[in-house]
Structures are given as structure tokens and as C-alpha cells.
Amino acid sequence: xxxxxxxxxxxxxxxxxxxxxxxxxxxxxxxxxxxxxxxxxxxxxxxxxxxxxxxxxxxxxxxxxxxxxxxxxxxxxxxxxxxxxxxxxxxxxxxxxxxxxxxxxxxxxxxxxxxxxxxxxxxxxxxxxxxxxxxxxxxxxxxxxxxxxxxxxxxxxxxxxxxxxxxxxxxxxxxxxxxxxxxxxxxxxxxxxxxxxxxxxxxxxxxxxxxxxxxxxxxxxxxxxxxxxxxxxxxxxxxxxxxxxxxxxxxxxxxxxxxxxxxxxxxxxxxxxxxxxxxxxxxxxxxxxxxxxxxxxxxxxxxxxxxxxxxxxxxxxxxxxxxxxxxxxxxxxxxxxxxxxxxxxxxxxxxxxxxxxxxxxxxxxxxxxxxxxxxxxxxxxxxxxxxxxxxxxxxxxxxxxxxxxxxxxxxxxxxxxxxxxxxxxxxxxxxxxxxxxxxxxxxxxxxxxxxxxxxxxxxxxxxxxxxxxxxxxxxxxxxxxxxxxxxxxxxxxxxxxxxxxxxxxxxxxxxxxxxxxxxxxxxxxxxxxxxxxxxxxxxxxxxxxxxxxxxxxxxxxxxxxxxxxxxxxxxxxxxxxxxxxxxxxxxxxxxxxxxxxxxxxxxxxxxxxxxxxxxxxxxxxxxxxxxxxxxxxxxxxxxxxxxxxxxxxxxxxxxxxxxxxxxxxxxxxxxxxxxxxxxxxxxxxx
Numbered sequence: 001x002x003x004x005x006x007x008x009x010x011x012x013x014x015x016x017x018x019x020x021x022x023x024x025x026x027x028x029x030x031x032x033x034x035x036x037x038x039x040x041x042x043x044x045x046x047x048x049x050x051x052x053x054x055x056x057x058x059x060x061x062x063x064x065x066x067x068x069x070x071x072x073x074x075x076x077x078x079x080x081x082x083x084x085x086x087x088x089x090x091x092x093x094x095x096x097x098x099x100x101x102x103x104x105x106x107x108x109x110x111x112x113x114x115x116x117x118x119x120x121x122x123x124x125x126x127x128x129x130x131x132x133x134x135x136x137x138x139x140x141x142x143x144x145x146x147x148x149x150x151x152x153x154x155x156x157x158x159x160x161x162x163x164x165x166x167x168x169x170x171x172x173x174x175x176x177x178x179x180x181x182x183x184x185x186x187x188x189x190x191x192x193x194x195x196x197x198x199x200x201x202x203x204x205x206x207x208x209x210x211x212x213x214x215x216x217x218x219x220x221x222x223x224x225x226x227x228x229x230x231x232x233x234x235x236x237x238x239x240x241x242x243x244x245x246x247x248x249x250x251x252x253x254x255x256x257x258x259x260x261x262x263x264x265x266x267x268x269x270x271x272x273x274x275x276x277x278x279x280x281x282x283x284x285x286x287x288x289x290x291x292x293x294x295x296x297x298x299x300x301x302x303x304x305x306x307x308x309x310x311x312x313x314x315x316x317x318x319x320x321x322x323x324x325x326x327x328x329x330x331x332x333x334x335x336x337x338x339x340x341x342x343x344x345x346x347x348x349x350x351x352x353x354x355x356x357x358x359x360x361x362x363x364x365x366x367x368x369x370x371x372x373x374x375x376x377x378x379x380x381x382x383x384x385x386x387x388x389x390x391x392x393x394x395x396x397x398x399x400x401x402x403x404x405x406x407x408x409x410x411x412x413x414x415x416x417x418x419x420x421x422x423x424x425x426x427x428x429x430x431x432x433x434x435x436x437x438x439x440x441x442x443x444x445x446x447x448x449x450x451x452x453x454x455x456x457x458x459x460x461x462x463x464x465x466x467x468x469x470x471x472x473x474x475x476x477x478x479x480x481x482x483x484x485x486x487x488x489x490x491x492x493x494x495x496x497x498x499x500x501x502x503x504x505x506x507x508x509x510x511x512x513x514x515x516x517x518x519x520x521x522x523x524x525x526x527x528x529x530x531x532x533x534x535x536x537x538x539x540x541x542x543x544x545x546x547x548x549x550x551x552x553x554x555x556x557x558x559x560x561x562x563x564x565x566x567x568x569x570x571x572x573x574x575x576x577x578x579x580x581x582x583x584x585x586x587x588x589x590x591x592x593x594x595x596x597x598x599x600x601x602x603x604x605x606x607x608x609x610x611x612x613x614x615x616x617x618x619x620x621x622x623x624x625x626x627x628x629x630x631x632x633x634x635x636x637x638x639x640x641x642x643x644x645x646x647x648x649x650x651x652x653x654x655x656x657x658x659x660x661x662x663x664x665x666x667x668x669x670x671x672x673x674x675x676x677x678x679x680x681x682x683x684x685x686x
Contacts, residue, residue, distance in 0.1 A: 003056060004063040004605060006481030007045060008264060009038045009070075010290045013449060015475035015661070016045035018053060019482050019605040021062075026605070027053050028475045028661055030383055035351065038070060039225040043232065058233035063602075065481040067241040069264045070221045071214040071257045076313055078114075080213035081157035081188065084121040086147050086176055087205070088164040092122045094205055103314070113314040116213040121154055123147040125176070133168035144176045148183035158188035160212035162205040167197040167493050188215035195256060196318050198593055199493040203309065203316045210317055211258035218257035222250040239486075243321030244597070245270040245304060246487020249527075259319050259489075261312060264477060265295035266322045269304045271480025272445045275470050275607060277302035279677050281443045284468070285428055287458065288477065289451040291332040292349040296428045297324045298437060305431070308541075308552070308595075320489040320597070323435075327427040331368040331450035332356055335416045337404040343412075345419040357397035358389045365401050367420050369394035370413035371453060374628040376656070376665050384660040410628050421454060425461040436579050443468050447476035452664035452680075456653075459684045460667075469680040471607060474661025479605065486600035488523050490516040491593055498542065499569060499589045502562040510560040512594045513538060520598035529600035537597040542572045545588040551575050552595070609676045612648035617674075620644035622658070629654060629668065642680075649674045653685065 004019045010033060018027040029049040034040040050056045074080045085095065095115045104110045115122075125144045128137035151159055159180055166173045170193030180189050190212040196204050226238055239247040243262035253260060265288055272286045282302040288295040298305050309318035328347020332355060335345050345367065354362035358372045371377040372394040379391040395409055402412035432439040440463045446455035452469045459467050472479050492512050498505050517536060524534050538557065541550035553571045556564060573583040622641045626634040640651060642659035650673050651657070653666030657680065666672055669685020 003053075003061045004482050004603075005046065005049070005061050006065050006067075006267075006478040007042050008067040008267070008475070008477040008481065009033060009042065010264070010292075010449075010477075013291065014038070014041040014045050015478040016049045017472065017475050017478040017482060018049050020053070021603070024608055026472065026479075026607075028472050028478075030474065030661060035353065038068065039221065039228055042066065042225060043228050046229070046232070046234075058229070059235055061234055061236050063239075063482075064229065064234060064236045065239040065241065065247050066225075067264045067267055067477055067481060068221070068260065071218045071260045071263070072312070074214045074217045075210065075261075078116075079217065080116060081216040082121075082155060083117045083158045083160060083209060083213045084123065084151040084154065084156040085117045085205075085209060086123050086125055086144070086151075086159065086161045086180075088128065089124040089126050091164060091201070091205075092124050093119070094202055095122065095209060098202055098206075116209050116315075117160065121151065121156060123150060127163060127172045129163070129165040129169045129172065131165060131168075133165070135169065139172040139175055141175065141179065144179050145183065148176075148180050152184050156184070156187065157216050158190065158212035159184065160190045160192070160205075160209040162192040162201070162208050164201060166191075166193045167199060167204070170194075170197070188212055188219065190215060195258065196491075197493065198318065198491055199495070200318075203318045206316045207258055207309075207318045210312075210315065211256060214257045215254070218260065219254040222254055226250050241267050241481060241484075242487065243319060244306065244487050244489060245322050245484055246599070247481065247484055248486060248488065258317060259321075261310070261317055261319070262321050262324055265297075265324050265326070267480030267484055268295070268447060268477035269297045269299065269322050269324065269480070271476055271483045272447065272470060273299045273302055273304050274483045274604075275677065275679065276443065276445055276468060278607070279468065279675055279679050279681075281445075281466070281468055283442050284445045285432060285439060285442045285464070287424065287428070287444060287446045287451050287455065288448040289424070289446065289454065290330050290448040291450070292328070292330045292351060293326050293347075294329045294424050294427060294448075294451075295324050295326050296424070296431055297322055298431045298435070298442070300437075305435075306552075320491075320595070323431060325427050325431045327423055329367075329420045329423040329427075331366065331371075333367050333420060335365040335367070335370070335398070335401050335419075337401060341405070343401070343405055343415050343419055345416055346423060356394070358391065358394040359387070360390055360393065363393075363397060365394075365397035365416070367416060367450070369397050370416040373398050373409060373413040374417075375625055375634070376453060376627060377663055378625075378658065410633075413628075414630050417454065417457065421457050421461055424454070424458055428458075428462060439464055445470065447473035447662075449474045449662050452662050454665075456665060456667045456670055456682065456684060465684050467682040467684060469664050469682070471678045472661060473664075474659075482605035484604070485602055486527060486529065488520065488598045489595065490519050490598070491595045492516060493593045495590055495592050497545070497588055498565060498591045502565045505591075506560040506562055506565045509540070509565075509591060509594060513555075513560070513596060516594065516596035520596055523598055524600060527600055533601040535599040535601065537599060539595045539597075540568065540591050541593045541595070542568070543590055543592060544576075544584055545590050550592045551579065555594075607677050610647045610678065612676070613646035614648050615650045617645060617649035617651050620646075620649065625656070627654065627656065645674050645678075645680075647674050647676045647678065
């Protein structure tokens with residue numbers, strides 16, 4: 001069993017990557033996604049790539065990992081389970097009250113998102129834990145049992161339990177969970193003390209309700225997929241990606257599906273970080289442009305930036321995840337003219353069905369159609385000839401937009417690309433400029449089926465001078481699944497001063513980390529991770545007393561003492577200065593939440609280093625085609641085959657580099673060099 005398989009499900013295509021551990025060969029296959037049942041495309045992709053390799057069977061696969069958007073799509077389309085809530089008496093309406101802030105201050109018609117659990121399914125029980133962890137009112141078990149029976153009669157499929165201060169004393173929640181298991185056998189039960197043992201009750205409630213809402217959907221999907229794979233002979237334990245970039249077995253993921261909200265894009269970032277660090281580019285901005293959206297993230301020193309939460313469709317979700325920002329700008333994003341006569345692109349998308357007009361089913365203009373019109377994309381076929389392209393359909397679709405804006409077809413196509421580029425640049429500024437980072441200090445790493453197509457123009461928009469295109473950009477997220485480790489996150493909220501008696505504070509923090517390390521040890525044992533492959537990463541979230549936002553600061557390994565605490569405070573002050581431009585010496589500092597990430601190392605795919613073959617790239621030249629440049633019209637440009645380019649080869653723009661999974665476009669003034677790892681390193685001109 002020498003094959004390692006990674007599968008990423010996108011809105012338009014499902015990408016499959018196979019890595020042969022014996023030969024070091026990497027194989028890539030794309031199949032059309034099946035949104036109505038994503039598992040069908042996964043099984044088809046597995047069968048196709050095994051045929052492509054040469055008659056291998058699923059029994060030869062020793063590792064199988066999958067990135068999925070099933071949970072995210074269920075949230076966005078409101079197709080989750082019928083969900084009930086049990087909470088402390090007096091807090092029934094917290095899910096709708098939320099926070100007092102208004103995201104759109106001047107929008108008088110703004111609507112709050114509908115709660116996943118309607119009010120008649122949100123029930124209260126008598127119990128009360130105080131802020132110091134003492135029990136003021138014991139749990140009324142009779143009320144809890146009555147609430148469970150009410151929810152059973154209402155036909156709920158999932159129940160979220162969120163009690164006040166349960167992150168300090170989880171006993172009441174645990175007892176309610178036992179009662180629910182007795183009264184609602186088979187229901188998906190989510191306890192906030194298990195899902196998110198942290199403070200801020202609204203975010204905790206929203207997260208545990210989200211977990212319950214998608215729990216049955218994700219569990220059914222993973223169970224069905226596991227069965228399908230087993231029926232075809234797969235013997236390896238299948239894994240799925242988490243939002244933190246790590247992987248866990250299917251069965252473990254079914255309990256905490258909220259940790260899979262960013263399952264799809266996270267491994268692309270992890271894989272890009274590994275590839276670029278090996279290539280000498282540790283500071284990068286990743287740009288994953290697929291069929292429906294673009295995901296951007298920042299990597300500093302080879303380590304992806306992480307965050308503890310996000311808002312999804314207006315609802316807070318608190319769980320460890322890579323800091324990825326998504327915008328509705330993909331190859332399938334629809335172009336339209338608004339009521340004021342202005343050209344708009346996205347967020348609506350043609351998706352996989354009907355898809356862009358050039359695919360033969362749709363009729364509306366998309367970003368892909370604009371690329372076909374300009375011949376930046378091959379106007380005859382994609383995927384090495386496996387998918388025919390209808391150029392006339394693209395011209396007709398873009399032409400209808402052109403008539404409304406009063407421009408020519410090519411000028412309108414350029415306009416579509418400029419608008420979508422501006423949308424993507426805005427997303428990158430969110431994770432760079434707004435976080436205190438200058439994008440000009442970073443290398444842009446495009447992937448996804450459409451990323452390399454638009455990378456050079458996007459780099460110009462942001463002032464970025466270097467673009468690095470990895471070897472399999474169209475399947476980068478699938479490849480990333482073969483370059484990541486098994487990960488799990490553990491946390492505790494305990495608010496305490498850290499700038500007073502440091503020896504005493506260090507002892508308290510050390511005791512908290514000891515609790516988390518014990519949990520991590522049990523998890524390592526359950527996952528059968530060898531001792532030599534176990535790693536722990538510690539962070540603490542600090543703030544000045546009175547602040548309402550915390551800053552995560554790494555905590556070094558080893559015993560915490562007064563000297564380690566002093567270093568922690570210095571690092572906090574430095575990070576506060578970087579983010580906000582100042583620090584406040586002498587002000588009291590609090591530790592709020594301590595975090596521990598357990599990392600189990602697994603064998604990973606590594607791209608081999610190759611010897612330079614000289615600058616001459618003529619052996620990879622496949623011909624020329626007319627490409628429309630904004631200031632020159634249609635001009636002949638050389639087209640190179642990516643698989644024939646060798647390390648050391650150089651190409652000057654304008655030019656096109658084609659491969660099965662994507663197309664890379666060089667604009668005038670760009671210069672491309674192939675590095676020793678077969679990455680395309682582009683120096684941006686202009």
C-alpha cells in the first residue's frame with residue numbers, strides 16, 4: 001500500500017492527487033463535481049486516477065484524506081437538521097439577541113440571520129453556576145428530562161446544550177447530555193463544554209448550535225462516503241480536513257463538524273506554506289481562486305496565520321482555524337450590470353451546473369468566459385483536451401453585457417477581469433494591511449483552477465513583485481492533504497492577572513497546560529500516534545485589563561517560571577505595538593484563554609529537487625495563439641507546456657504556460673524562471 005490519495009471537492013471540479021511513495025511520482029486528475037451528492041465525484045475521481053496510474057486498485061492506497069464543503073454548504077443553504085437548544089433559565093433568547101453592535105450601522109432595513117434553532121425549540125432549565133465556578137443553583141433534573149421529552153415529541157434530530165459558565169463547571173451539561181441520550185437515542189447531542197469550553201456565552205451558544213445543526217448532515221455524508229469507499233476495496237482509514245489545516249479520521253470529525261467549516265481551503269494554505277518554505281519563500285500570501293470563490297491567507301516565516309473564529313453568514317463560529325478570508329470571486333462568478341449601469345462581478349456564481357457559457361450548458365457571462373474571449377484561456381479546450389470549450393458561446397454571453405455598458409466585447413471582457421481583480425485585491429488587504437502587514441513584502445502564491453490566470457494582474461494591483469506558481473496549482477488543496485499532519489485543539493478560559501506575582505501566576509498557568517496536555521495525551525493514544533511523532537504547541541491569549549479583545553502569544557515549551565512569564569509579557573507588548581502602534585508599560589495584563597494544539601506527524605509528500613537544465617525553454621514551446629492585450633489588441637504570444645519546462649528555464653512575457661489543471665499568464669514585462677522544485681517564479685513587470 002504505497003499510494004497516498006488526497007481529494008478536494010470544489011464548486012466546479014473535484015481534484016484528486018495521488019503520490020506514489022516508492023517512485024515519488026505525483027499524479028493529478030480532475031472530475032466534475034456532483035453538488036447533489038459530492039461523494040459520487042469523489043468515488044469517480046478515485047477510480048479514474050487509479051486507472052490513470054496504471055490499473056492500481058483501492059487496496060494499494062495506504063492513506064486517504066478528503067477536504068469537504070458539505071458542512072459549510074449546509075449552513076449557507078439552511079439545509080441542516082431540525083435543532084433544539086437547552087440553556088440556563090433566562091437565556092433562551094440569547095441566540096437572537098446576540099451582541100449590541102450593528103454590523104451595518106446605517107442600514108435601516110438590515111435583517112438579522114434567522115437562528116438555526118427556532119424559539120419554540122429553545123428550552124430553559126433551572127440551574128446556575130457563578131462566575132467563580134461555584135454552584136449557586138443545582139440542576140433540576142426533572143426539568144431537564146421534561147425538556148428532553150418535549151424536544152423528542154417535536155421531532156428534533158440534534159440538540160445543543162449551552163449553560164452559563166459551563167466552561168468552568170461542565171457537570172450540569174454532562175448530566176443533561178446523559179438524559180438526552182436516554183430520551184432521544186440517535187439524536188446528535190452537542191455540549192458547549194465539549195465543543196467550546198471558553199467564555200463569551202453568545203459566541204459559545206452560536207458555535208454549539210452550529211455544530212448541532214450540521215452534525216447529522218456531516219455524519220450521514222461521511223458515513224455514506226466511508227461505506228462507498230469500503231465497498232470499492234479501500235482498506236485505509238479515511239481522514240478529513242479540519243479548519244486548522246490538520247486532518248482527523250471521519251469518525252472523529254462526526255462529533256465536532258463545526259471544526260470543518262474551512263475544511264476545503266485550509267490544506268491548500270498548509271501545502272503552499274511547505275512548498276514555498278522549501279523554495280526559499282517563507283513569507284507568502286496564498287490566493288486560491290476556484291470556480292465559486294477566492295480564498296486568501298497570509299503565511300509568515302513558513303507558518304500560516306491562525307485565528308480563533310469567524311462570522312459565517314452573520315453568525316459567529318468560534319473554533320481554531322487558519323486565518324482565511326473568502327470573497328465571491330471565482331472563475332464561475334457571474335458578470336452583470338446593476339441598476340445604475342455599472343459592471344458588477346459576483347458573488348453569484350454559475351457553479352458546476354450550468355457552469356460558464358463556454359462549458360455548453362449556461363448562457364450567462366462569467367469570469368471564465370471573459371478569459372476565453374481574450375484567449376488567456378485556451379479557446380478550444382481545457383483539461384488537456386478532456387473538456388471542449390465553446391468560444392462563440394462565451395463571446396455571445398459577454399456580448400450581451402457589452403451591449404448594456406456600451407463597449408466592445410474584448411473591452412468588456414477586460415472590464416470583467418479588472419472588476420474581479422479589484423474584488424480579490426480587497427480581500428488580500430483584509431488579511432494583510434488590516435492586520436499590520438505590507439503585501440509588498442510577500443510573495444503571491446496563486447493556486448486553484450483560476451489563480452495563476454489572474455495572478456500577474458493581481459500582483460500589479462497590490463504592488464507585489466514576485467509570484468510563485470506551485471507545480472500542481474489547480475489541485476493544490478488536494479496536494480496539501482498529503483502534506484499536513486493530524487491535529488487537535490484544546491483550550492480553557494481562566495481570566496487571571498499575569499503581571500503581579502509571577503511565580504504564582506506561572507504555577508497556575510502551568511497547571512492549566514498540564515490539564516490540556518493530559519487531554520492531548522488521551523487523544524494521541526486514541527489516534528495511535530507513536531511517542532516520537534507527538535508534538536505540542538502552546539499559546540496564551542493576553543490583553544490589557546479592561547480591553548475586550550485578546551492577542552494570541554506563543555508560549556515556549558517546558559516548565560513555566562517567572563522568567564518565561566516575563567518573556568511572554570515582552571512578546572505581548574511587541575505584538576500589541578505591531579498591531580496597534582503602541583503598548584502600555586505598567587498597565588495590568590490578563591491571561592484570558594490558554595490553548596494547546598496537539599500535532600501528530602505523519603509521512604508527507606515531498607516534491608523532489610532537480611538539477612538545472614539551462615535557460616532555454618524552447619523544448620517546451622507548444623506553439624502560439626492570439627491573446628488580447630488591453631493596449632495592443634490581439635497579438636501572437638508563445639504557449640508553453642508546463643510539463644516540459646525544466647529547472648533553470650526562463651520565459652519572458654507576454655506568454656502562456658498551459659498544464660492540465662490550470663493556465664498561467666505572463667503579462668508584458670514579466671519574467672519567469674523555473675526553480676529546482678519545478679515552481680514557476682515570476683518577477684512581475686510594469
